[in-house]
Amino acid sequence: MPKAAIQFKNVQKKFGSRTVISGLSFTINAGELVTILGSSGSGKTTTLKMVNGLLKADEGQILVDGKRLADQDIVRLRRHIGYVVQQVGLFPHMTVAENIAVVPKMLHWNGKQIKERVNELLQLVQLNPADYAGRYPCQLSGGQQQRVGVARALAVNPPYVLFDEPFGALDALTRMELQKEIKQIHQQLGDKTFLFVTHDINEALFLGQRVMVMHEGQVEQFATPSEVVNHPATAFVRDLLGTVQQNKKLWGGYHD
Structure with a gap:
């Protein structure tokens, strides 16, 4: 039987007097x-x-990995939880490698671990580390920036x-x-x-x-x-x- 990863149980969300989400229930399976x-x-x-x-939901329950949010x-x-948005949101003053390394640094990974992970992820998103790790966001096309955004979201191997x-x-x-x-x-x-x-x-x-x-x-x-x-x-x-x-x-x- 598939394992439930994300569950909404009768969730409601309002903005002021306007109800945007009403009685929302669904289950997304792991993987x-x-x-x-x-x-x-x-x-x-x-x-x-x-x-x-x-x-934050106004009513109902949201469960992630079986635990209430x-x-x-x-x-x-x-x-x-990796998060990729349309605007990408790369830090303009940081290189590609530094952008990808933001969360690993917050979690106190060592320098060798971070470098290996950055290179691994750049290869995963089809960007050659030797060519792109040292570039700044302004030196990338929109598609390349979005690839870096995906790599950053995957940096700490989130489920x-x-x-x-x-x-x-x-x-x-x-x-x-x-x-x-x-x-x-x-x-x-x-x-x-x-x-x-x-x-x-x-x-x-x-x-x-x-x-x-x-x-x-x-x-x-x-x-x-x-x-x-x-x-x-x-x-x-x-x-x-x-x-x-x-x-x-x-x-x-x-x-x-």
Whole structure:
């Protein structure tokens, strides 16, 4: 039986008088790559931020590795949850190697350990350590910065990695390349639980072993990509899939 890694039990979140998440319940298994798909305002990023305590649930329970989030030292927990965001957030005054080493240094790793880990991670994200370790963020392309962001998130070998629309600002070709790399990295590492938020249906279906479709703070469907495509559970999911078909028809109309 799969081990539960992240569980939401009847979780609610409000901003002022507005309820953003209502009665949200789901379970993500250890080692899964789950994508959360939804339009703006669906609650997907709010859900992600509640996993590592950046936002606190107003009602219900969130469990990470079987332990209630409310009972854990959040700062300590965050050091063991990788976090990758669209803005990347690299420190501009630090080299690539120094950026990746931030959390290992906080955890008092020795210099040899840190250097070995930085080199290992740069190779994992397809950046040659000899060429990139000493560069500064301003000397990198958007795609290269995002690769460093992924490496930094993996620095202390966390069991969980959260991705908040990390490729949203990248061009289509770079985005596709990085999607393939994330999938490959997840397969290569084997035991990591990846939770990846996106508003791009193609990205969600390509990356996710399971896809959680959210709308107005609720889960419309949580199933494999094949199940979502072939058996949409609600009218909203059907409409969402319909946008892909509309785009195909649109591009099919352009020909010589």
